[in-house]
Amino acid sequence: MAVSSGKQLPADLEYVQYEHRLEGQYLPAIRSLISKDLSEPYSIYVYRYFLYQWSHLCFMALDPEDDSLIGVIICKLEVHSSHSPPTRRGYIAMLAVASHFRGRGVATALVKKAIEAMVNRNADEIVLETEETNTPAMKLYEQLGFIRSKKLHRYYLNGNSAYRLVLLLKAVDPDRSPIYDESQIT
C-alpha cells in the first residue's frame, strides 16, 4: 500500500536562517514539530533561549509551495571551559523533520547548514546527545563525521541512555591562548 508516496519531495525545499522577526510566523510550528518527539515539552523559554541568542545557528526547511515548516535545527555556540584549554563549542540542541518528509535528506541538509555556520564562526568542535535507540539520527551524524565519545546512562526521562557525539573541527593546541575574542587581539 502506497501510504505516503503521494507526497513527492518538492524539487527544492527552501532553507532559511531563522530571524527573530519570524517568531510570530514560525515559533508555534517549530514548537509543535519538536514537541512531537518529546514526552515532556520544553517551555517557550527554552526555545527563546536558543533562538534569541543564536538565531544565526537556527535553520528551517520550508515547503516552497506554502512556506510551511518541514524541518528545523536549533543550536548554540559558546566558549566551553570546564576542561582546559577552553574551546569554542557548538551544540546541536534540537533537530526535527516532519514525519512524511523523513528519509529524504532534509535533516542532513539542515545539519550541514548548521555545521557550516558554526565553522564560519570559528567553532573548535560541535557536540550533541542522541538517544541510544535512535539509530537513524546516529547514522546521520556519523555519516558526516561525528563519533561517539561517551555513553550517558539513563540520560532521558524515558529511562533510555544517550551517546555524546563529537565532531572535532580543529586540533586543540594545549598552548593556545585562552582568549578567543579576536576583536580584543587586534
Added chain:
Amino acid sequence: MADFGVGVPDEIARLSLGQGSAPPETLPPNIKSDGIVAVDITAKFSEAVKTLEPGAIVKDGFFTLFDSVAALEIMDPKMDSGCSRPGAEVEETYDVSRSLLPEEVLGIIDQLLCHEMSWHLGYPLSQTLFTSFYVEALSMPEPRSIEEATFVRNGNHNPNEQLMLQALRAYCLGMLKSCGYVNERIKSEHFYEEEDFVTTTYNRTLLASLPTSAIRDVLIEAIAALRSQRGSMPDNLVEALLARLELRRIFLDAVECPKNMKEPNLAKKPWREGLELLPDLSKTHSLAVRVNEAFSATLQRRLASTMPPRPIVQLEFDVAFGHLKGLFADGLELIDVLNYTDSQSLLTFVTCFQAKKPQPIVYVRTLLQTFLFDAMEVLGSMSIRQLLDDDFSILTMPAHQYLDRANDEIEVVHDPRYAMAQQMELFRTRAAQPFLDILRTACQNRCRVRRTLCHLLRDWESLQMDAEEIDQILQVKIEERPTMYRSAMSGSGVESYSLPLSSWTYLYKLRQMEQIIQLGFELEIYQTDELAGMYWYLNYISKSRLHHTERIKSFLMKRVEETHGRPGYSNPTIDAQLQRSLMYARLSLLDAAVTWELSDSLSCLYTVLNRLKLVKAPPRPYSTDELRYEIRMRPFAPIGLPVLPTFEEFTAGTLQPDTEIDELFEYAERAVEGAKRGFEALSKMTAEESFSVGSHARWSSSVKNGLKSCIATKLAISAVQKVIQTSPSLDNLKIKVDVPTPQKAYHEWWIVPKVLPVA
C-alpha cells in the same frame, strides 16, 4: 472525596512542605526603614518593556540554559500540575476505607511491587509508589505512632479492622519502611542522582520515625490473622497473601543486613529466605485482580515539587519480578565479598560481580560499597593499610623489608628502616584514595565506570611520579644494587633497580588504560570501521603490560634467588609470599598475553575487512582521520608512559599498507592461536592460582567466553580466506560481514565479526 481522616480543609496543609515542624513565619521586608528609599518603578518598567519585541529575552549572564529548561509554563496541562485538561477531574479520588476482596488486595500488592521495582530502576517515587492512594493515606500526615499509621484516621476504626485492609496496611508499612532503608543506603554511598536513582521523597519520611520493630509486629500480627482464616477463605488466596507479607518481613531483615557484616552467614539469611520464597509469589500472581483506580497520577499535585505532571510508570509484573529476583540473588552473592582472602581476589570479585549482565541494580551496588568502605574499614574489619600492604606484597613486594611493621618502631633518624617507615606511610597516604577509587568506580553504572576511569587515570599518572620519587629515595637509603635487566623492548641489558612502588603503580595504570578501551567495546562507543584501530591500540597497551610484568617477574625471581641463597635459610612464611607473587606474575603475564594476541588478531582481521570494503567507513565530509584520532585518544593524551602513539604510527599500525592480505591473515592466525592457548591455560587455573577466590565461577566463565571469541575469530579468518581463494577478484567477494553488538558477542570486549555468504 476521601477525607483520609485529615480533617484539615485547607488544601495547602496537605502539601508535604515543612514536614515535621511549623513553617517559620516570613514577614515582608520592612521597606519603611531609614536606610531604604522605596521608588515605584512600575510605570517606568511598563514604558521600557514597550520598546521590546515580543519574545525578546532580557537576561543576565547567570541565567543559564538549565534555568530556561527548569522554567514552567503556567496553564499548559503538560507542564502545570495544577492545570487539568477540559473535562478531566482535577484530582481523582478513591475511598481507602472500601472493603476489598482478597484478589483485589493481591492485585494492589502486585501493582505496588511493580512500582517499587520501577523506583529501584531509577524512576521517581512520584511516578511510582506515591501514585497509590493507600501509600498516600499512610504517609500524610506523617503518623506519629504505629497506631496512627492507618488508612482511615478519623476515629472510625471499623474499616481498619477488616482483615483485608489489615493485610494491605501491614504490607504497605513494611514496604515503605524498607524503601526508607534503601533510600538512606543509596544516599550514603556514591551514586548519580537522577541517572542511577532519584532519592527525593518530596518531604515525606518513608516512616522514618516509626521503629522497625513496631512495623515487624504489625506484619507478624497480620500474618497470624491471615493464618487463622485458613479454611474460611480459599487456601491459594491465603497462601498468596501470606507469601507477600512474609516477603515484607524478610525484606526488612535484608535491608538491615549490614549490621551483620562480621557474620556473613547471618547476613545471608534473609537474602536466601527471600529467594526461596519468591516462586510462591510468581506462581500466585495469576490470582490477582488489578485495582487501577487505587492509583492516580493526580496525587503528584500533593507533592512538594515544581515538577510537571508525569505519567505513572507501568512495569509489567514479569519484568518487575525478574528484577526482584535479581535483587535477592545479587544480594545473596554480594555477601561473599566479606570472605576476604587477598586483595587481588577482592578486586576480581568486585570486577566480575559488576560486569554481570544485567548489572546489579543501584541498591545492590551501594550495599557493596558499604561493605567495602563503611566507617573507614574495609569489609568491616580491615584497615586500608592492611589492604594496601597485602596488595603491594602480592604484586611487587613479597616479604619485603619496606612492609615490615617493625620499621614503625625505629626512632633513630639515620637508620634506613626509619626512612622506610616514613616514606611508605607517605606513599600509602597518596595511594589510598586512587586505590580505593578503583573499587568505588567499579560499583558505578557501566557508562560511569568508563568515564570515571578516564579521570582516575590522571590520578594514577601523578601517583606514579610520587612513587618514582619515593622509590629513588629508598633505593639510596638501602643501598640497592642495580641488576642487569634485559627488556624485550630494548634488547640489550640495562642497569636497573627494582622500583617496587612505581612498578606497582604502573601496572594498575596500564590495567586502567586497557579497561577504558575494553569498556569502549562493551558500550558500543566505536564505529565498526574504528575497530581495527582500537584493537591495535589495545594491543599496544597490553604489550606494554606484558613487558612490564616480565620486568616485575625478573625482579621477583632475583629476590627468590637471593632469599634461598642465604646460608641456613628456611622460612615458610616468606616462601609462601614469594610463591604467591610469582603465581600472580604468571596470571598477569597470561592475561596480558591473551589480550595482546587476541587484539592483535582482531586488529589484523579488521584491517583486511576495511581494505576489502567489507567494513565500510562513512564518508565523513567534515572530519579528518587525524582529528578523530585526537578525540579517541583524549583520555590517554595526558599520560607520559606508555607514550601516546603519533597519528602516523597509529595509521601505519591500522592500515599496514605494506603488508599483503595473506600475510595479515597468516599473522592473525598465529596470534589467535596463541591467544587460544593462553585462554586454555587460564581456564585450567584454580581459584587460588587465578586470584579469584570467592568468584571463581564468574571469572572462569569470562575466560571461557574469551576462548570462544578466539574460536569465532579463527572461523571468521578462514571464512574470508576461503572466499578470497575461490574468487576471481577481490572486488566482488560473495560475502558480507556482520559486526555483532556486544550483547550478541561471546564476550563484550571481543567484537568478533561474523562472515556470511551473499547469494
